[in-house]
Amino acid sequence: MPTWYEYSPEDTFLHNLSPVSRLTLIFSMLFLVSFYYDPRYLTVLLAISAAMYHSAKVPKKWLLILIPVVGWRLGEFLLVGMGQYNPELFRVWPREIVSRVIFEVHLPVIGDVRMIMGALLWVLGQVLHIVIGVLLTFTLIYTTPLNDYVRLMRKLRVPPQITYVMTVALKFVPDIFRMYQSIQVAQRLRGWAIRTKNPIKAAKLALPLMIPLAREIIRYVDRLEISSQLRAFGATTVRYQVELKMTKKDYAVCVVTLVAVTIAMYFLIMHKKGLL
Amino acid sequence: MPVVEVSDLTVTYLRKKEPALKNVSFKINEGEFVGLLGPLGAGKTTLLYTLVGIIPHTIPARVKGTVVVDGKNPLDHTVAEMVTSIGLVIDDPTVQVFNLTVEDDVAFGPMNLGMPEDEIERNVEYALRATRLKGLEKRHPKELSGGQQQALSIAGVLAMRPKVLALDEPISMLDPVGKSIVLKAINELNLEYGITCIIAESGSDLEEVMNIVNRVVVLNEGEVLVEGDPKVAVEDRLLERIGVGLPQVSELFLKLREKLPDLDVPVSLEEAIELLREYLNEGTIKVRPREGKGGKPSRNPPRMGGSDYVRVSNLHYTYPSGVKALNGVNLTLREGELVGIIGQNGSGKTTLSFCIVGIYKPTNPDAEVIVDGVDVTKSSTFEIIRKVNYIFQNPDAMLFSKDVYEEVSFGPKMLEYDEETTKRLVEDVLKFLGIEEHKHTLIVDLPKYLRTMVGLASVLVLKPRMLIVDEPTNGLDRKESIRLMRHLRELIKEGITFVIITHDMRLVSEFCDRVIVMSNGQVLLDGTPREVFSRHEVLRRASLKPPQITQLAAALRDFGFAEDTLTVNEFLDQLEVVG
Missing domain, CATH: 3.40.50.300 (P-loop containing nucleotide triphosphate hydrolases)
Known part of the structure; x- marks a missing residue:
């Protein structure tokens, strides 16, 4: 059964990059995103991320996870946003824009709460952070085989114990998804479905999935531990020798990315571009 | 010379009253291929885990008695210290393969043992050749078939150069081609590389396993019932009585023995073909050809369902x-x-x-x-x-x-x-x-x-x-x-x-x-x-x-056996004992 959130070999620009340039590109974008709050700049990064996602042929259905994640976090952001009703918090955008009140409600005990434009932009920025983060992460997962991470870590002389733990963790995630998919299908065939909006009842209905999954994970981990011991894992210290090949295209991607990030950071630090 | 010596071994898991192994004693000599046979819960996995030291170092249990593998007592050595003496392969290849290319995975054990690079290379080469994975070094393990993945698990263990290779139902999760790839590789390891092999089996692949082992240890409810030549396990239908079943060829000869008391009982297909050929050629038994190709069906008429x-x-x-x-x-x-x-x-x-x-x-x-x-x-x-x-x-x-x-x-x-x-x-x-x-x-x-x-x-x-x-x-x-x-x-x-x-x-x-x-x-x-x-x-x-019985009939088709023989009784129906 094919699973979600797993590398898939494709012939795309991103797939064909060396792990060094691919990671440089994606991590640089994630780095920039973490500093930006202005939705205009984030929208540009969103467009670039979406283009990368599309060109790498990452399955669209992976993005379904955004619905619960954004839905859940949006409430939290709106609550925090309503706490930021002081326009002085927003020093980059013109005061008359950020101080505009979008809505105001009276709550018992708390009193009047309002959402100003500055806070709304902040909320929008937070949502964009999540969406871009998910797009880039999925692009990375879909375009990067586990070998690439390991080779890179070895090149960076990361201790093999850490490399192993990372490898097992990366192997573990798709395996767990596979287990989860099988369990879900098995229970659906017994009539299982979440047909309630009551969160307590819904949580109870998740037990038929969670209990077998927990049991399977424990068994899997136990077997993994035995298997690694049988391969003398942890017996001594080991050193690896790894070579990573870079093409002209890889160097170009790295150079363009680093130049773009440097320019963006310059404008961010010196001219506050990207902040609210 | 014994490479494995177990005497009076009793293993009791923590929080369990009944021991999983009771006073188990046996020896395995260098170069032997031993089948560890028994039904589910007989204690086969417990025994293998004890030999490699997983019990009691990883899975706690009370262990009494003596175990010596290649001169080492697994109770006094860590699993990592035991792996150069005895390697263990479990049933599920997907759990045992950690790395992302075949060669990386095979090198994983030797690297963990801190072997020098040239020795690692030599051992990887040896293990890949012995398991017929040469040429697949750069492949991702997921690109391999089930049988090749299990062969890779074996190669990973083999690269640490153990004297003994223990395999816990290694073909139970594989398809027929996978089974054949793995069994061929194990057999070669034993015959050509002289590695002592122990293979645990609970019945579903008994016929294949009996084809390659040269000694058996039969376990039931934690006790050794019998050990020795594989034939001792089929005599008196011992394996059948404990739930493991019998190879079809053994069953055939045991039934035939009711008419020919001195008959030797084979455990493998090749042996059965040879024995039957001998009896047919000397005229002790004759073939009574069935009429038509289909002959007498086992279920007559075949049930082919309704609407x-x-x-x-x-x-x-x-x-x-x-x-x-x-x-x-x-x-x-x-x-x-x-x-x-x-x-x-x-x-x-x-x-x-x-x-x-x-x-x-x-x-x-x-x-x-x-x-x-x-x-x-x-x-x-x-x-x-x-x-x-x-x-x-x-x-x-x-x-x-x-x-x-x-x-x-x-x-x-x-x-x-x-x-x-x-x-x-x-x-x-x-x-x-x-x-x-x-x-x-x-x-x-x-x-x-x-x-x-x-x-x-x-x-x-x-x-x-x-x-x-x-x-x-x-x-x-x-x-x-x-x-x-x-x-x-x-x-x-x-x-x-x-x-x-x-x-x-x-x-x-x-x-x-x-x-x-x-x-x-x-x-x-x-x-x-x-x-x-x-x-x-x-x-x-x-x-x-x-x-197996159909294969036997097909191998002896020249004597008149119907190639579509499906059961032991159908085979027997075609035999006539002359003297």
């Missing part, structure tokens, strides 16, 4: 990754049949089943999947599951409740049946499967066979008229497999149609009315077991083997 229940036409299915799993399947399944679907892993068996129960929708618009007159492609899962349902091979993927009653009642509750109907349905199904006395038993306390039965009950309670069961006997010994298959046959009388997906050709020949052979996403053969298993050439092309 059409499932109709599949021009079914294609392509995974989102682009892998074509089904390439135009056309098929009709009839009421009241027990159908066996066989084929290599990846031949499309499970995908076809998922399309029939509506989990997957065909990827071509003109495909038709009609179940009981309903178009599955346009129906919801809940409409379909009472018409046709599917059970995964691992019952643990669905069991979650506290006790059996609660577990089985989950389905009816989900379909919002009232309490009284639920109770009646659950009690009926438990009674029918003969597990009503376990109604209030905790799921965690159930042995594998009963967990399989509870898994079956929890779907049967929804009263589907057809049930597709994936590898129903996986993880069961021969006795339990037969018990389960008899239950399925009984259920057919109640109006339920069964389709089983399996790699066990013997069970298919013994219990199924019809066999469908799948290959490359298509139906290659479809007919009665007799019709299908007599097509030796087509089966070979699909990398499948007929049951």
Whole structure:
């Protein structure tokens, strides 16, 4: 059964990059995103991320996870946003824009709460952070085989114990998804479905999935531990020798990315571009 | 010279009163190939874990007695210290392969042992060559077949240069080609590289294992019943009595011995062919040819079911990754049949089943999947599951409740049946499967066979008229497999149609009315077991083997044996003892 959130070999620009340039590109974008709050700049990064996602042929259905994640976090952001009703918090955008009140409600005990434009932009920025983060992460997962991470870590002389733990963790995630998919299908065939909006009842209905999954994970981990011991894992210290090949295209991607990030950071630090 | 010496070994798991191994004593000499035979729960895995030191270093247990492997006592050495003396390969290759290329994975053990680079290279080369994986060094393990993945697990252990290679049911999860790849590799390791091998087996692959071992240790309920030449395990039907079963050729000769008391009982196909040839040539026995090719069938007439229940036409299915799993399947399944679907892993068996129960929708618009007159492609899962349902091979993927009653009642509750109907349905199904006395038993306390039965009950309670069961006997010994298959046959009388997906050709020949052979996403053969298993050439092309007794008859076809012989009794019917 094919699973979600797993590398898939494709012939795309991103797939064909060396792990060094691919990671440089994606991590640089994630780095920039973490500093930006202005939705205009984030929208540009969103467009670039979406283009990368599309060109790498990452399955669209992976993005379904955004619905619960954004839905859940949006409430939290709106609550925090309503706490930021002081326009002085927003020093980059013109005061008359950020101080505009979008809505105001009276709550018992708390009193009047309002959402100003500055806070709304902040909320929008937070949502964009999540969406871009998910797009880039999925692009990375879909375009990067586990070998690439390991080779890179070895090149960076990361201790093999850490490399192993990372490898097992990366192997573990798709395996767990596979287990989860099988369990879900098995229970659906017994009539299982979440047909309630009551969160307590819904949580109870998740037990038929969670209990077998927990049991399977424990068994899997136990077997993994035995298997690694049988391969003398942890017996001594080991050193690896790894070579990573870079093409002209890889160097170009790295150079363009680093130049773009440097320019963006310059404008961010010196001219506050990207902040609210 | 003994390389493994076990004396008076008693192992008791913590929080268990009964020991898993009781006063076990035996020796294994260098270069031997030992079969560790016994039913489920006999103590085989416990013994292997103790030999490598997993017990008690990783799995705590009270251990009494002496164990010496290659001069080391595993109780006094860590597992990492033992791996150069004894390597262990477990049944599931997917758990044992950690790394991302074949060569990295094979090098993993030697690197952990801190071997110098040139030695690592030499050992990787040796292990890849010995397991016939040379040329696949750069491949991702996922790109390998099941058999090659298990061969890779063996290579990973072998690269640490152990004196003894222990294998815990290494072929139980593999398809026929996988089994053959692994067994060939292990056999070569023993014969050409002189590695001492121990292979644990509980019955489903007994015939293959008996073909290659030169000594056996038979375990039951934690005790050694017998050890020595493999023939001692089949004499007096010992293996059959403890639930492991007998190779068909041994069974044949044991029955023949009733007329020829001095007859030697073979344990392997080759030996049986040789012995029968000898007796036929010297005239001790004669062949009584059957009339016509089909001859006297074992089930007369073959049950081929009632009216059409499932109709599949021009079914294609392509995974989102682009892998074509089904390439135009056309098929009709009839009421009241027990159908066996066989084929290599990846031949499309499970995908076809998922399309029939509506989990997957065909990827071509003109495909038709009609179940009981309903178009599955346009129906919801809940409409379909009472018409046709599917059970995964691992019952643990669905069991979650506290006790059996609660577990089985989950389905009816989900379909919002009232309490009284639920109770009646659950009690009926438990009674029918003969597990009503376990109604209030905790799921965690159930042995594998009963967990399989509870898994079956929890779907049967929804009263589907057809049930597709994936590898129903996986993880069961021969006795339990037969018990389960008899239950399925009984259920057919109640109006339920069964389709089983399996790699066990013997069970298919013994219990199924019809066999469908799948290959490359298509139906290659479809007919009665007799019709299908007599097509030796087509089966070979699909990398499948007929049951051992059919292979024996085919090997002796020049003497007049019918190539479509399916059972031991049918074979016996063709023999006439002269003197």
